[in-house]
Amino acid sequence: MSDTSGTGSAGDCGDCTEHRTAVTEPEVEALVRGICFKTGPPRTLGVEVEWLVHELRTPQRPVTPERLEAAYAALRTVPLGSALTVEPGGQLELSSPPAASLMECIGTVSADLDAVRAVLAEDGLGLVGVGHDPWHEPRRFLRQPRYDAMEACLDRTGAAGRHMMCASASVQVCVDAGHEEPGPLGHERRWWLAHQLGAVLVAAFANSPLAAGQPTGWLSTRQLMWMEIGAGRAGAPPPDGDPRTAWARHVLDAPVMCVRLDGAPWEVPDGLTFRDWIRKGEPRPPTRADLDYHLTTLFPPVRPRGHLELRMIDAQPGDDGWIVPLAVTAALFDDPEAAESAYRAVKPLAERALALPAPHNPLWSDAARYGPADPELREAAVACFTAALEALPRLGATTGVTDAVATYLDRYVVRGRCPADDLLDSLRGTAARTHGKDIRP
Template sequence: MINLTAVQRPGAVEPDQRRFRARVEAEAYVASVCFKHGPPRLLGVELEWTVHHHDDPRRRLDRHHLATALGPHAPPTLAAGSPHLPLPSGSPLTVEPGGQVEISSLPSPSLGSLVDSVTTDTEHLTTLLAEAGLVLGPSGLDRHRSPRRVLDTPRYAAMERAFARVGDAGITMMCATAGLQVCLDAGERADAATRFAAVTALGPVFVALFGNSPAPGWHSARTNAVQAVDPCRSTPLPITDDPAADWARRVLDTPLLFVRRDSDDWSAPPGVTFADWIAGALPDPPTRDDLDYHLTSMFPPVRPHGYLEVRYLDAQHGTDWVVPVALLTALMADPATVDRVVELCAPVADRWAPAARLGLADAATRAVAHRVVELGLPAVAGLDLPPPAAQAVATALTRLADRTALPGRQQ
């Protein structure tokens, strides 16, 4: 997880044990920590991939094999006692429940330097896996294996039990999907609501443009799985004038997914929300640390996390991740462009399901996508990408502009 708002210090951070006695305290806390204001300066990405055996992508992944491949970079959830060293450019490496690997970049003031550092770390990770006969998956969905947990932790066991009540979407999301996340500063207080609206409204357009998890009937099966898990924690936050207050209410009204205990059973009482916990549904009032942990169980398409964590992109093949990241960065770089994005995307801001199912075959989303790409192309030229990357991004976006153009408008 990227921290765009503070410099991370080595070593464990002492948990905040101050307790909440009233809902209003917790809502104020969520609004203050999830929307931190200031000039938009920093950018980060999180790249996630499924992992497969090179000789047979259908073979099950063994946790010990994966831990050996990752060596000193393996997280403790995979290999107890691991030093969990960062990758060469400083990115921490984590492993998701189904054995997916994830690189979380350090925050960067420059897209060019971000691309350089992530490329270095990705190449290092690819080499480590290759030496163990493993490869990174090329899409946002594991189409070769049914979902099954590789990690055995109380957190993920509790999640699997809770999600089992609503069908297969939960275990699919946990163990068979991979995403590309982009982290952007929330911006100055006066601009935060508009920036949040723009990033959120772009969701269906980006799902249609960059969906990369095909399955029967779906352009982005990953989007479908995530949003089908649990609406209160996974559906988009409405676009309003006060997203911080809306988010705080959503968080407090969402049922607990787990409750940390000394035992291995972290199951939460079904239906008990964090607000219920404050009101006395569990023996002791919750702490700030408990609320911080509850926040990690929320996964809407755009998650306020002190910064804006954009979660609606599927994992991309190879270096293709630079294209959507560059487009999003360019669109959010200038307040005038941000305002225009909100205006352009308003007609399709709620078309998540059609975009996920049909992609650019959804005519309404395709028309807006064309205008968004046209808006972003000149802005991308102003980014500090290295010349080869800049040319590759410009070429890819030009092709998308042609592909999304209405008949008679194609070059």
């Protein structure tokens, strides 16, 4: 969601002549290829952690917009190493600066989260790590032209867009695109791996089984909402072949969310692709600034922004739950031996992803619905976590980080469970106590 990212941006919208000049299709293809895949040896890492904000004592009670605004005004005075942004529904996001190591990234964000929690606690508020708000209907906090246009656009496909904008939270890991050479750290391999491993990450870290206090039938309701938004806005291009060519074509053929007009309401065209806009030139020809903006309105599970932004992981429970998916993902992408092990582990899953690009294929939908209870996904997850555990010391991870990953592996993955199962168990336990009988499995 946020335009802030952990290791760079896809392009800045400015007032220079270059940004005001109309673009052609060949220019867009060249720009996208150069902007979105900056290749080289993997060197940096980033993470974006989103949180729902609730009452500390009674999380089921909605926080008023006035209280949120007051709390966020106080937060803006706190010096942080990460960029702090507010999402449309009032969720908070911290986006780390590019880090040279896993532990540097963890250290920066952990310190920032401590500072944020201290400020919120003074007003009786806290951060909740869950992928989808389990209690409240989506309610928009920010009133800005961008989000007015986004809501109008996404409403055409149903209510999922409002849930995504206002009721969801995630852990987004940002890794470098990789270098030009083939092999486990090459950009083509990393692009392919991100789309196959992504389903494993959805399953292993699913943590959003509830909406309006009731089970939805999906362990990652957040991922369900992304799928229901539609392939044009939240889908990936086919992962095979040259990533630059596939993504450039996808950008041109994706629907335009809005046309920004000076001194007038923004237009929200229906079905107008960026390629169509270039060819028609109406209501005005698109510019480089429009392309930069268009790139920020596409929400695939893996978004290339110079680096690769992995957007599929639900927000995690606990103060430090976000560290495990960050550590596992970093190890599987940036350690060559672990990357090769992950490639071998997820390769058998590829057949289930042939019908449609992610996340609209059976592999991804099964991951969101069943989590690691799916036998093939569980087998791949166990292999990937095991490879990550072996690699983490080589990446300089502390014993505390490796112990957290090992505990997660034993508590959840090898048992075919995920944090969503804990939430469902808790709900069943509450229902059992209410009805005077035990309905827990």
